[in-house]
Amino acid sequence: MAQYHYSQGSSDVLLKNLYLSCDPYMRNLMNKTQGTPSPFSYTPQSVIAGFGVSKVLESGNPDYKEGDLVWGFSKWEEYSMPGITAYGGFFELGTPKKGENVFVSAASGAVGQLVGQFAKLHGCYVIGSAGSKEKVDMLKNKFGFDEGFNYKEEPDLNATLKRYFPEGIDIYFENVGGKTLDAVLLNMRVHGRIPACGMISQYNLTQPEGVTNLAHIIYKRIRMEGFNSADFFHLYPKFLEFVLPHIREEKIVYVEDIAEGLENGPAALVGLFSGRNVGKQVLVVARE
Amino acid sequence: MAQYHYSQGSSDVLLKNLYLSCDPYMRNLMNKTQGTPSPFSYTPQSVIAGFGVSKVLESGNPDYKEGDLVWGFSKWEEYSMPGITAYGGFFELGTPKKGENVFVSAASGAVGQLVGQFAKLHGCYVIGSAGSKEKVDMLKNKFGFDEGFNYKEEPDLNATLKRYFPEGIDIYFENVGGKTLDAVLLNMRVHGRIPACGMISQYNLTQPEGVTNLAHIIYKRIRMEGFNSADFFHLYPKFLEFVLPHIREEKIVYVEDIAEGLENGPAALVGLFSGRNVGKQVLVVARE
Structure with missing residues (x-):
């Protein structure tokens, strides 16, 4: 989850992480020799960033109020x-x-x-x-x-x-x-x-x-x-136009593998590489 | 060179091969396990087909007369x-x-x-x-x-x-x-x-x-x-439009490696795979 800083009296928001996405690409961001340096590369002791869903706990920003759900990297929730x-x-x-x-x-x-x-x-x-x-x-x-x-x-x-x-x-x-x-x-x-x-x-x-x-x-x-x-990302409107009717008509289903608790995150991530997960691996940090 | 059959009294033409093109793709046509069967595949004892230039020796076809130069696979001369x-x-x-x-x-x-x-x-x-x-x-x-x-x-x-x-x-x-x-x-x-x-x-x-x-x-x-x-092949007119002015202005040069005599064909072909040739490998069967 991207880190948001909150200072009282500012327009910042304070977020609580609920769901985190475990994805194979995270493994490559840990490689030193991957080729192209990325601003998203992970280094030892740094916090793993990725897509996820969070809840607004406090907000100094009129666009967000307490209890709102927001998604990570500021653009995408993990399902998308x-x-x-x-x-x-x-x-x-x-x-x-x-x-x-x-x-x-x-x-x-x-x-x-x-x-x-x-x-x-x-x-x-x-x-x-x-x-x-x-x-x-x-x-x-x-x-x-x-x-x-x-x-x-x-x-x-x-x-x-x-x-x-x-x-x-x-x-x-x-x-x-x-x-x-x-x-x-x-x-x-x-x-x-x-x-x-x-x-x-x-x-x-x-x-x-x-x-x-x-x-x-x-x-x-x-x-x-x-x-x-x-x-x-530029195809997102076209994607929604295609996928939403099928989801509504239940012609598309989706299976997730839910791990509970931040302490189980590393095992969930590592499990991707031996195929331990069945369907999309999601990590639930908190339900609300 | 594609084989043309000539029967006196017919509209066939009889060709004499002058130049033959030696190309790496020929090696793959010799593979039994190449994957996609091709009508151009070579089998042991069959004659190697490829692109080339030939001269008309006799013709029963009004479109071709003795001495005309034609190119192989009926569409392309080897340079193209x-x-x-x-x-x-x-x-x-x-x-x-x-x-x-x-x-x-x-x-x-x-x-x-x-x-x-x-x-x-x-x-x-x-x-x-x-x-x-x-x-x-x-x-x-x-x-x-x-x-x-x-x-x-x-x-x-x-x-x-x-x-x-x-x-x-x-x-x-x-x-x-x-x-x-x-x-x-x-x-x-x-x-x-x-x-x-x-x-x-x-x-x-x-x-x-x-x-x-x-x-x-x-x-x-x-x-x-x-x-x-x-x-x-569908780009051929566009290709000519691009390449011909450059050839006329001598902005494009081309280097060929000429082997003489059909008996030297196998060595010329094999030589491609050790890089013996300098430039495009051509086999001259006859100059006229």
Whole structure:
């Protein structure tokens, strides 16, 4: 949560944090060698910043009164971020056409579950991978994926993908990287697209796995593009126009994994990298 | 060269092959496991097809008369292919802006030498890598690159790129893959572009090298896109409009490496993969 300072008699507001969002990108902000220095980078002993929801306790600002709920980074509440990430990545970079074949990794996660539902709403054939039977069941029964599989039980991912996509993959929504990406590259169709949202399997490795099938980007003329939610903030009105009717008609569902108590925050964050969470990981600091 | 059949009394033409183009893509057409089956795939004992120039020896077709020169695959003569490849890859996928930083690997090769010249004409800062002192000299003195280096003499490519691009790379025109790509990923700027034309360092390896820094595609929100010349055939009129005035004003030069005699074709083709050629490799079967 962004830190707000309150001085009595000023126009500041004093906030109490209620909900905090745990996201894989936080891991990369802890890297010294990440490449691009960011004003959001974490350093040891600094407070972790992120998206969240807070309640106004005291206010010297006429725009905010006691009891108001506000959201972090001054622009976004935590639910919106996976939504705009999934929306921008899938529609803007994936450029899906009706009937196309879509594969989503980490498919029950914060972003993946929405990508799958967006793809179904768009008339695509959608397969997701996840790391447990519980999650795979959720893909089919809760989010409406055509099929799902547990990647931990598939010794030969290339063969698995060939089975689910005998005609190849048009869009791979990339959340994991490593071995999965390598197998996907062998199964992409000509002019396929890979919106690259995350490579969570690699963030904790001292030496990342080598991806060996990259030449298929040339053979199949694939477009692979990295992004984050900030790239799509300008699409927010368009996103709401698309998503709100579906939410009202209950055509989109969303699963969250709630951890309670700030003291459980580190474990919730670390748990993302072993897939301990089921759905979007949220940390509740206080209910009110 | 595409095969033409001639039957006396018919409207066929009989052609004599003069020039044949040796291109790295030919290597991939020899792979059984390339992924997408192609009507152009080579099989053992089949004749290698490619772009080339031929002379009409006999003709039953009123559109062609004896002595006419024609070019292969019925559409393109060999010079055009690197031209449209460099043009489409650099301008359409690279989306360059004046003043941007461009890095080209295999920079003295068939495509690279044109990309470097196009980038300079567009007002970019351009560095090229090549595999010998002779080639590096050519980059600066013949093609007008800002700088060039011999990658074989650079033990730490990451450090080399940091030296040439202290502010990072906006566009990497990818011709080689492997270790070079890995070092480039560490040096790309946010929203950088990687038009992926080839990965020649990988085509002959039984087990391709692993590229370990792919997560930087996400960190820097990089767009990497594979392509071949066929993706840009529709741009041919625009390409000619751009390139012809520059050729007339001698602002674009082109270096070819000529091998003589069909019997030297296999060695010329194999030589591409060790960088034996200087400039575009052409095979002259006959001068007339």
